[in-house]
Amino acid sequence: MWFAAAVGSAILFGLAGWWMKVSQMQSGSTAWLLLGLYLSGTVGFGIHAAVEDTLIPSLQDPKVWAAGFIIGAGSGLGNALFMKALEYGPASLTSPLTNMNIVLVIAMGTFVYHEPLSGTQFGGVLLLLLAVLFVSFRGNKEKQSIKESRWFVYVAVSILMFAVRNGGLKVTEEMNLAGAPVLFVAYILSVLWFARSAVRERKQQVSLGGLNNLRHERALQLAANSSRTGMRWGLLAGLFSYGGLQLYAISLQTGQANIAGPIFAANSLVVAAGSIVLYRERLTPLQWTAFILTAAGLILIRL
Numbered sequence: 001m002w003f004a005a006a007v008g009s010a011i012l013f014g015l016a017g018w019w020m021k022v023s024q025m026q027s028g029s030t031a032w033l034l035l036g037l038y039l040s041g042t043v044g045f046g047i048h049a050a051v052e053d054t055l056i057p058s059l060q061d062p063k064v065w066a067a068g069f070i071i072g073a074g075s076g077l078g079n080a081l082f083m084k085a086l087e088y089g090p091a092s093l094t095s096p097l098t099n100m101n102i103v104l105v106i107a108m109g110t111f112v113y114h115e116p117l118s119g120t121q122f123g124g125v126l127l128l129l130l131a132v133l134f135v136s137f138r139g140n141k142e143k144q145s146i147k148e149s150r151w152f153v154y155v156a157v158s159i160l161m162f163a164v165r166n167g168g169l170k171v172t173e174e175m176n177l178a179g180a181p182v183l184f185v186a187y188i189l190s191v192l193w194f195a196r197s198a199v200r201e202r203k204q205q206v207s208l209g210g211l212n213n214l215r216h217e218r219a220l221q222l223a224a225n226s227s228r229t230g231m232r233w234g235l236l237a238g239l240f241s242y243g244g245l246q247l248y249a250i251s252l253q254t255g256q257a258n259i260a261g262p263i264f265a266a267n268s269l270v271v272a273a274g275s276i277v278l279y280r281e282r283l284t285p286l287q288w289t290a291f292i293l294t295a296a297g298l299i300l301i302r303l
Contacts, residue, residue, distance in 0.1 A: 002251045002252075005248070005251035006247070006251040006255060006260040006264055008243075008244075009245070009248035009263075009267070010244070010263055010265070010267040011244075011270065012244035013267040014244075014267035014268065014269065014271055016237045016238070016239075016240035016244055017095060017267060017270065018270055018271050019233045019234075019236050019240065020033060020234075021095075021271055023230050023232075023234065023237075024086050024087075026229050027225075027226055028226055028229035028230035028231075028232075029198075029223075029230035031194060031197040031198045031201050032201070032226075032227045032228075032229075032231040033231070033234040034079055034080065034197075034234060035191065035194040035198045035230075035234060036230065036231040036233070036234025036235040036238060037079070037234040037237045037238040037241055038076070038187045038190040038238060039191055039234075039235065039238060040234075040236075040237075040242070041183075041187045041239070041242045041245075042184060042191055044238070044239060044242030044243070044246075045181075045184035045187055046188075048180040048242075049180035049184055052180060054180060055181055055184065058177070058178055058181030059181065061177075064177055064178075064181055067168065067172045067177060067185075067186075068181075068183070068184070068185025068186040068189060069185070069186070069189060070164060071164065071165050071168040071182060071186040072186030072187065072188075072189040073161070073164065073189075074163070074164030074165035075162075075186055076189075076193050077157075077158075078098075078161030078162040078164075081154045081158040081161065084150075084154045085098070085151055088146065088154070089151040089155075093290065094151075094155060095268040095271040095275075096131075096268040096294040096295070096298075097155050098155060099162075099265040099266075099298070100128055100159050101161075101163035101166060101167075101265075102128075102163075102261050102262050102264075102301075103125055104159075104160075104163040105163060105166050105170065105261040106125060106261060108167050108257065109170065109261065115257060115258045115259075116256075120300055121262070121301045123300050124296075124299070127294075127296050127297030128293070128294060128297035128298070130293055130297075131289075131294040131297065134289055134290040166248075166264070167257075169183075169245075169249050169252055170257040170261075173253055179249030179250070179252075179253075183245055183249070198227075201223075201227070244264075248264045259301075262298055262301035265298055266298050268294075
């Protein structure tokens with residue numbers, strides 16, 4: 001059952017990332033996208049925990065709130081930085097590389113919780129590390145493709161944040177804390193964070209609309225459309241995010257983090273495949289090599 005749950009988590013969470021990419025391609029507001037994502041995700045985890053009769057008892061446990069705060073910080077900041085990275089680099093590289101966080105999760109499962117790691121799985125980890133070296137090579141062609149050095153910073157920090165989220169779920173499972181209430185707290189705290197950003201953005205739009213000028217009115221209309229687009233795709237992404245993370249939490253209950261984690265990381269291939277096929281993103285030969293090595297590493301780990 002844990003294998004099916006892990007595979008399902010990769011597919012559903014990959015679709016969540018895909019809707020985020022669609023919003024970005026349609027000029028949706030990042031603030032409203034993430035607010036919508038965490039709103040629908042919070043509802044999903046809340047209903048799930050209520051059905052399991054774990055919501056109310058868990059909310060009385062300070063450990064659940066502490067775990068939710070830490071995992072929520074990893075999820076919220078990770079997604080915010082991921083969306084910023086998409087502004088400066090192709091999703092077909094950004095998404096697989098942010099999944100490098102899985103190396104940290106594998107290390108935690110192997111060395112902290114003493115889970116076995118086969119030679120094949122170790123080979124997959126090495127391929128992922130090699131992919132990072134290739135994508136960081138700053139040759140002339142690569143500079144034309146990724147011109148902003150900040151892309152590397154956003155990707156690196158998002159890796160750490162997502163490791164906090166994914167590894168944190170393993171820690172809470174070892175602490176015998178129910179997954180749905182922890183994720184409910186994590187998501188509701190992220191709602192508060194991104195609601196602040198969305199309100200700030202709305203105030204700026206209202207201020208702009210106060211100017212009696214056709215040009216400013218047009219800008220206000222575009223901003224309003226951006227907010228609606230972001231919220232619409234964010235609400236949809238949140239449902240898939242809930243499903244993906246809930247299945248991932250279930251797979252951790254009966255499986256190993258250093259196996260279930262890498263399978264979950266394959267969610268990046270959903271976003272990457274969609275970006276290449278539908279949006280025809282172009283990569284340099286060296287970046288194609290990095291993408292192929294990333295995919296090969298994830299596949300090798302899950303064998």
